[in-house]
Amino acid sequence: MRVTFLFLLLTGAVFPVFGSDADVQCPKLPDDSGYVWEWVFHVDYGYCVGRVQKTKQPAFDIGITRLYGVMPPDMVEAETSFVKAGSVSGQPVRWYRASGNVGSKTLVYRTFTLLDQENPRYGRYLSVSVYATSESQMNERLHVLERTKYPYQLSSTQSGP
Numbered sequence: 128m129r130v131t132f133l134f135l136l137l138t139g140a141v142f143p144v145f146g147s148d149a150d151v152q153c154p155k156l157p158d159d160s161g162y163v164w165e166w167v168f169h170v171d172y173g174y175c176v177g178r179v180q181k182t183k184q185p186a187f188d189i190g191i192t193r194l195y196g197v198m199p200p201d202m203v204e205a206e207t208s209f210v211k212a213g214s215v216s217g218q219p220v221r222w223y224r225a226s227g228n229v230g231s232k233t234l235v236y237r238t239f240t241l242l243d244q245e246n247p248r249y250g251r252y253l254s255v256s257v258y259a260t261s262e263s264q265m266n267e268r269l270h271v272l273e274r275t276k277y278p279y280q281l282s283s284t285q286s287g288p
Contacts, residue, residue, distance in 0.1 A: 154189070154216050154275040162186055162271060174254075177271075186268050187257040189215065191242070191281075193250045210236060215255055215272045218242070218281040222269070225256065234259045236269070242281055253281060 153164040153175035165176040174190030208224045218240065225235035235258055242251040255272065259265035 154277045157271060157274040160271050160274075177268075185258055187255065187272060189253070189255045189272070189275075192252050192254055213238075213269055213273065215240075215253060216275045216277045216281060218253055220253065220255070222257075232260060234262070234265050236265060 152166045152173060156162055156164065156177070161180050162177045163180050165178055167174055167176055172190070172192060174188055176185055177187040177189070178184060179186055208226065210222045210224055213220055213222050215238070220238040220240045222236045222238055225237045235256060237256045238253065240253045242253055257265060257268050257272065259268055
C-alpha cells in the first residue's frame with residue numbers, strides 16, 4: 128500500500144472526482160446551467176473542469192494557482208490575441224484567443240489574471256480556459272462563468288484556496 132502511494136506521489140498522479148468533492152472545491156454553477164463540475168486533483172494542485180451535463184464533453188476549466196518565481200511564458204497571451212473584457216464569478220478578466228488555435232474548429236479563450244492586485248507578492252492567479260465550436264456557444268459559456276459563485280471573494284487579500 129505504501130509503495131503504491133509513493134509511486135502515485137512521485138508520478139504526479141491525477142484523481143478526477145465528480146459529485147460532492149467537486150461541489151466543495153469548485154465554484155457554484157448557476158441553477159439549470161446544463162454543466163457539471165469535475166474536480167481534478169494532482170498531488171500539488173487541483174482544478175475544476177466544467178463539462179456538458181449530457182455528454183460530459185469539456186466546456187471550460189478553472190483554477191486558482193500560486194506562482195513562485197517567474198510566470199511561465201505561455202501563460203500570458205500576446206496583446207494581439209485579446210478578444211474582449213469580461214468577468215468570472217465577479218472577477219474582471221481579459222479574454223485572449225489561445226495560441227496554437229489557428230485552423231482548429233474549436234475556439235479556445237483563456238485568461239490568466241492576477242488576483243489581489245493590491246498585494247501582487249501574494250501570487251494568486253485565476254486561470255480559466257473555455258472551449259467552444261462556435262462564437263454563440265462561446266458567448267453562452269462565458270455567460271455561465273460570469274454567473275458562477277465562489278464561496279469567498281476572489282479579488283481581496285483574504286486567503287482563498
